[in-house]
Amino acid sequence: xxxxxxxxxxxxxxxxxxxxxxxxxxxxxxxxxxxxxxxxxxxxxxxxxxxxxxxxxxxxxxxxxxxxxxxxxxxxxxxxxxxxxxxxxxxxxxxxxxxxxxxxxxxxxxxxxxxxxxxxxxxxxxxxxxxxxxxxxxxxxxxxxxxxxxxxxxxxxxxxxxxxxxxxxxxxxxxxxxxxxxxxxxxxxxxxxxxxxxxxxxxxxxx
Ligand code: TYD
Numbered sequence: 001x002x003x004x005x006x007x008x009x010x011x012x013x014x015x016x017x018x019x020x021x022x023x024x025x026x027x028x029x030x031x032x033x034x035x036x037x038x039x040x041x042x043x044x045x046x047x048x049x050x051x052x053x054x055x056x057x058x059x060x061x062x063x064x065x066x067x068x069x070x071x072x073x074x075x076x077x078x079x080x081x082x083x084x085x086x087x088x089x090x091x092x093x094x095x096x097x098x099x100x101x102x103x104x105x106x107x108x109x110x111x112x113x114x115x116x117x118x119x120x121x122x123x124x125x126x127x128x129x130x131x132x133x134x135x136x137x138x139x140x141x142x143x144x145x146x147x148x149x150x151x152x153x154x155x156x157x158x159x160x161x162x163x164x165x166x167x168x169x170x171x172x173x174x175x176x177x178x179x180x181x182x183x184x185x186x187x188x189x190x191x192x193x194x195x196x197x198x199x200x201x202x203x204x205x206x207x
Contacts (some may be wrong), residue, residue, distance in 0.1 A: 003033075003086040006124070007097035008198075010134035012157050013145030015189045015194065019134065020095045022195040027091055030206065035085040038095035039073065043080040046073035054154050063108040070101045075122030082126065098123075098204055099131060099182070102197060103170035104156060107163060109186050129205060132198055133175050134187040138165060141187075 008016045008023075017038075024034045053069055055059070061069065074097070085092045087105040101115050119125055136144075142164055145157055175182040183201040187194055199206075 003088065003090040003092060005082065005086050005092045005094070005128045006128075006202065006205075007094045007099065007128040007131045008134065009096060009099045009103075009131055009171060009182075010187065011136070011141045011164055011171070013141035013143065013148065014134040014136050015144070015191070016095055016134055018191060019194055019198060020093050021189075023198050024093055024190060026195055026199055027093075032207075033090045035081075035086070035090045035092045036094065036095075037077070037081060039077060039097055039100065040070060041073065042077040042094070045076040045080070049076075054156075057157065058155050058158050059156065063105060063110050066108075067101065067105045067110045067118065070105065071115075071118040071122045074098065074101075074119070078123040078126050078135060094128070097131070099133075099171065099174050102174060103167045106170050107166040127181065129181075130202060131178075131182040132186040132201055133171055133182055133184050134194070135168075135171075135184050135185045138168065 006023075008020050010016050020036055020038075024036045026033050039046070040053050049072060050070055053073070055067065082092050082094065098115075098119050101119075102112055105115060106112055116125070116155040139161060142157070142161065146153060149157070175184050185194065185197045185201055
């Protein structure tokens, strides 16, 4: 039996991490073996690269260097953790994946085709069976994220509202262009409501 690969995407503070954990519980309750992971990170090497990416000044890396670091982290994560788990028949839930690079690094002027070419080289172009894009009205997520992090933003959260609006627009373009893979899920309402919407958006993949 081959497993499934599902990524969760969205801007800052949409509740992805909470929902990834809740979704994992819901799938396990259906008897599935679930592996939860995240990016940047998810394997030993990729977690080391995460430290380089998340800490320091906003300007620490050029957009090109940053795109390469995300691609390198992902290559290690895919090879060491994601592919083996899928091949073992597990459901892999990944908190952020390639569409985050397309939205965030794309928002800093890196061409989508270049990002996908790097993904082809580093990770053999592995795409999720389904990508769940959590959406909130503009601005709502950034406030939630800052509150959660005690007013301290990381290198990406520290960028301005225009940057986050551009990220949201980029995610929306990907969802429009790749509707088979990417489903938008409204992140408003109770955690229970949102988890149910995520399950509904996976209905055709569930055994
Ligand atoms: P993280 O602390 O994991 O936060 P979040 O709760 O927002 O997922 O931070 C990951 C940050 O890295 C987030 O601001 C998005 C950014 N990022 C990219 O810019 N490109 C990428 O490819 C990925 C995976 C993340």
